[in-house]
Amino acid sequence: MIKRTGAQIIIHLLERQGVRFVAGIPGGANLPLYDALSQSAAISHVLARHEQGAGFIAQGMARVSGQPGVCFASSGPGVTNLLTAVADAKLDSVPLICITGQVPVAMIGTDAFQEIDAYGLSIPITKHNFFVRSAAELLDIIPAAFRIASSGRPGPVLIDVPKDVQNQAVEFAAWPEPGHAEPGPDFAPAAVERAAEMINTARQPILYVGGGVIHSGAGQLATCLAERASIPATMTLMGLGAMPMDHPLALGMLGMHAARYTNLALEECDLLIAAGVRFDDRATGKAAAFCPHAKIIHVDIDRSELGKIKTAHVGITGDVSEVLETLLPLVEQNPRHEWLARVARLKRQYPLHIPDVADLRTPYGLIMQAASLLEAETIVATDVGQHQMWTAQVYPFRRPRQWLTSGGLGTMGFGLPAAIGAALACPDRTVVCFSGDGSLMMNIQELATAAEHHVNVKVILMNNNSLGLVHQQQELFYGRRLYECDYRAKADFVKIAEGFGLQAYDLSRGPEPRETLARALREEGPCLIHAPIAVSEKVYPMVPPGAANKDMIGGEAYANACR
Amino acid sequence: MLTPAGELQTPEPLRNQRAVLELTVNNHPGVMSHVCSLFSRRVFNVEGILCMPVENSKQSRIWLLVDEDQRLGQMMQQLLKLEDVLDVRRHSADHEVFVQLEQFFRAGKEV
Numbered sequence A: 001m002i003k004r005t006g007a008q009i010i011i012h013l014l015e016r017q018g019v020r021f022v023a024g025i026p027g028g029a030n031l032p033l034y035d036a037l038s039q040s041a042a043i044s045h046v047l048a049r050h051e052q053g054a055g056f057i058a059q060g061m062a063r064v065s066g067q068p069g070v071c072f073a074s075s076g077p078g079v080t081n082l083l084t085a086v087a088d089a090k091l092d093s094v095p096l097i098c099i100t101g102q103v104p105v106a107m108i109g110t111d112a113f114q115e116i117d118a119y120g121l122s123i124p125i126t127k128h129n130f131f132v133r134s135a136a137e138l139l140d141i142i143p144a145a146f147r148i149a150s151s152g153r154p155g156p157v158l159i160d161v162p163k164d165v166q167n168q169a170v171e172f173a174a175w176p177e178p179g180h181a182e183p184g185p186d187f188a189p190a191a192v193e194r195a196a197e198m199i200n201t202a203r204q205p206i207l208y209v210g211g212g213v214i215h216s217g218a219g220q221l222a223t224c225l226a227e228r229a230s231i232p233a234t235m236t237l238m239g240l241g242a243m244p245m246d247h248p249l250a251l252g253m254l255g256m257h258a259a260r261y262t263n264l265a266l267e268e269c270d271l272l273i274a275a276g277v278r279f280d281d282r283a284t285g286k287a288a289a290f291c292p293h294a295k296i297i298h299v300d301i302d303r304s305e306l307g308k309i310k311t312a313h314v315g316i317t318g319d320v321s322e323v324l325e326t327l328l329p330l331v332e333q334n335p336r337h338e339w340l341a342r343v344a345r346l347k348r349q350y351p352l353h354i355p356d357v358a359d360l361r362t363p364y365g366l367i368m369q370a371a372s373l374l375e376a377e378t379i380v381a382t383d384v385g386q387h388q389m390w391t392a393q394v395y396p397f398r399r400p401r402q403w404l405t406s407g408g409l410g411t412m413g414f415g416l417p418a419a420i421g422a423a424l425a426c427p428d429r430t431v432v433c434f435s436g437d438g439s440l441m442m443n444i445q446e447l448a449t450a451a452e453h454h455v456n457v458k459v460i461l462m463n464n465n466s467l468g469l470v471h472q473q474q475e476l477f478y479g480r481r482l483y484e485c486d487y488r489a490k491a492d493f494v495k496i497a498e499g500f501g502l503q504a505y506d507l508s509r510g511p512e513p514r515e516t517l518a519r520a521l522r523e524e525g526p527c528l529i530h531a532p533i534a535v536s537e538k539v540y541p542m543v544p545p546g547a548a549n550k551d552m553i554g555g556e557a558y559a560n561a562c563r
Numbered sequence B: 001m002l003t004p005a006g007e008l009q010t011p012e013p014l015r016n017q018r019a020v021l022e023l024t025v026n027n028h029p030g031v032m033s034h035v036c037s038l039f040s041r042r043v044f045n046v047e048g049i050l051c052m053p054v055e056n057s058k059q060s061r062i063w064l065l066v067d068e069d070q071r072l073g074q075m076m077q078q079l080l081k082l083e084d085v086l087d088v089r090r091h092s093a094d095h096e097v098f099v100q101l102e103q104f105f106r107a108g109k110e111v
Helices: A008-016 A028-036 A051-065 A077-091 A118-125 A134-151 A163-167 A189-200 A211-216 A218-226 A260-268 A320-328 A338-348 A363-374 A387-394 A417-425 A446-452 A468-477 A493-499 A512-520 B031-041 B074-082
Strands: A002-005 A022-024 A043-045 A069-073 A098-100 A128-131 A156-162 A167-172 A205-209 A233-235 A250-253 A273-274 A295-300 A316-319 A378-384 A431-436 A455-464 A501-507 A527-532 B018-026 B046-053 B059-067 B085-092
Touching: A002 A008, A008 A028, A008 A134, A008 A163, A022 A051, A022 A417, A028 A069, A028 A098, A028 A156, A028 A163, A028 A378, A028 A455, A043 A417, A043 A446, A051 A069, A051 A417, A051 A446, A069 A077, A077 A098, A077 A118, A077 A156, A098 A118, A098 A134, A098 A163, A118 A156, A118 B031, A128 A134, A134 A156, A134 A163, A134 A167, A156 A163, A189 A273, A189 A295, A189 A316, A189 A320, A205 A218, A205 A260, A211 A218, A211 A320, A218 A233, A218 A320, A233 A260, A250 A260, A250 A387, A260 A338, A273 A320, A273 A338, A295 A320, A320 A493, A363 A387, A363 A455, A363 A512, A378 A387, A378 A417, A387 A431, A417 A431, A417 A446, A417 A455, A446 A493, A446 B031, A455 A493, A493 A501, A493 A527, A501 A512, A512 A527, B018 B031, B018 B074, B031 B046, B031 B059, B031 B074, B031 B085, B074 B085
Parallel strands: A022 A043, A022 A069, A069 A098, A098 A156, A128 A156, A205 A233, A205 A273, A233 A250, A273 A295, A295 A316, A378 A431, A431 A455, A455 A527, A501 A527
Antiparallel strands: A002 A167, B018 B059, B018 B085, B046 B059
16 A cells, blocks of 8 residues: 655656646645655746746746646635636636645634635636545546646646645555546537538638647648648737748738738638637627628637637537648648739738837837847747737747737736746747736746746846836827826836846947847846837727727828839 | 727526526535536526435536526536536426425415
8 A cells, every 4th residue: 555645645646747847835734735845856846936926937837838837825815816827827728737725624614814715716717626625535636637627628727735635644555647638529520521611612711720729739730721722821819820920821910909901801701710719809809790701610629619709600629630630631722813812912002010120119120129139949928918919910930839928818927927937848948028017017026036047038128117008098099098007106127137136138228239139138047128118109000999800090001002 | 089889798688588407417515616606707697596416326416597598508518618517408497396496485485
């Protein structure tokens, strides 16, 4: 017989799952777990400075690897601090295992010190959750948690473990097998045949690629489909990287901040092939007016997504990779000269307006110059706001899992800890984190974690001393009544970064900012690159919230000559 | 000045149109919370709820009296995604499980 405590069982089962990192913070109710972790040679701990940071560090690892990320928090405020990162993982379908400490079983329900209903709080924001009543249950629960987090549509799983259960010793005969993703659901070949027929007879199809394609590892297959039948492809915020941005058939991102030609091409399409997408409102605009002339093929591993927002003519519940593999041989080659010529004409007439590509003092200039200095292996994380949309619009993404961003929940403060997690999981790659001053200040304490682990994270801070997207919306939609969007006290981010032990560079000082940027990106280890931008800069085009995608405002300063 | 248009509209339930859902679930504490949380966070009204363990098994049965509106199909799909929900069936509102209970819910009646 094997004899172990609950805490030892958890740590050993994590080792058997192949977990190499756990991010977290110890506290009263999870000290037995940390005591067991201290004895593990296989797992390194990443001590975050706030539990939300720990959650996003684990997410960063999960997002670059596709494997569940693991984080620990203690009871009470430890758990409540973690919840934002859990909710974020739910909305972006990121596999995450959160193991939280809880007060001893006998004290539950007494309003004990640092007691909170972690189970109840996490129900609506997890894929599944567990409250552990005895150490023996852990032998089933831990593998089940990994299976659930990584099967089908991935998501976060929370396991709440009372302190006495962590200490309880139990005997058992054998270790359980690790939990792994289950195969995707079966789908009817007839539905795939109908989809192929629709593609073969369509005149103006568009492929609409989302995060499900990234999760499924179907980027290459989606690109093959586009190439085989000459289908232009647009990507959602979560789908960026599925197909290289410079691919001749790539239309870039769709929706609220898409290039005009992308949304206009969608207006004209007669068939929308939706793969691993959920028709999110930021992508579709007013759903009733989205792709008004198109029939829809919708492929998703989550059956509840089919018909949730738009009714598909053919809906297929399945793993996108498996469905595309079945579909590809049935799709006829088709040069589609007319449609591609039409899309090319739209692109010439209504391109994304990118002024000042060489000027580092502008957002696009900064992003493009940084991209030109970074190798293709670079991982790109962002926070949330204007800088995020500018990066999504113009960064030359080349591969799946290159791009880490908080899409569904839109969590400011995501970028820095997610970048740290990515850098720990991929130590041979540079991770660049585009951030804004508003976002960075929401998890700025993780600069200490970055310094401690000497991770190769470059924070490029677009500083306008403002909540830029709020500023933009108040200016555009609230009669220019700017209220509480600009910071009156200006933080000195260079000093702050240096105070945390990071190298810091200021692009507004010195005669050669491009040289400074190049040096900062080249040097090993974490750094902050301070890049002031004007608060008047806007993300254009923009579809007003609730409007149809064709009703874009701004960004029309293009050459009319080629019309 | 432009104003943000088209706020999300919740579909009006058809008056007095009800349906009964029969759920087979794993019998463990927490499953009721999962089911109720799903309905409340998607703003879908539950008029009545009954839950009892199924004899000689590790399962329970939950009966829900709900509004019959166009989102019900979506709610059933969401229910099926819950790890502890094993099966969901839809019945019409005159299913006897709630009809026989009505006498316990009459105003002023002592039982």
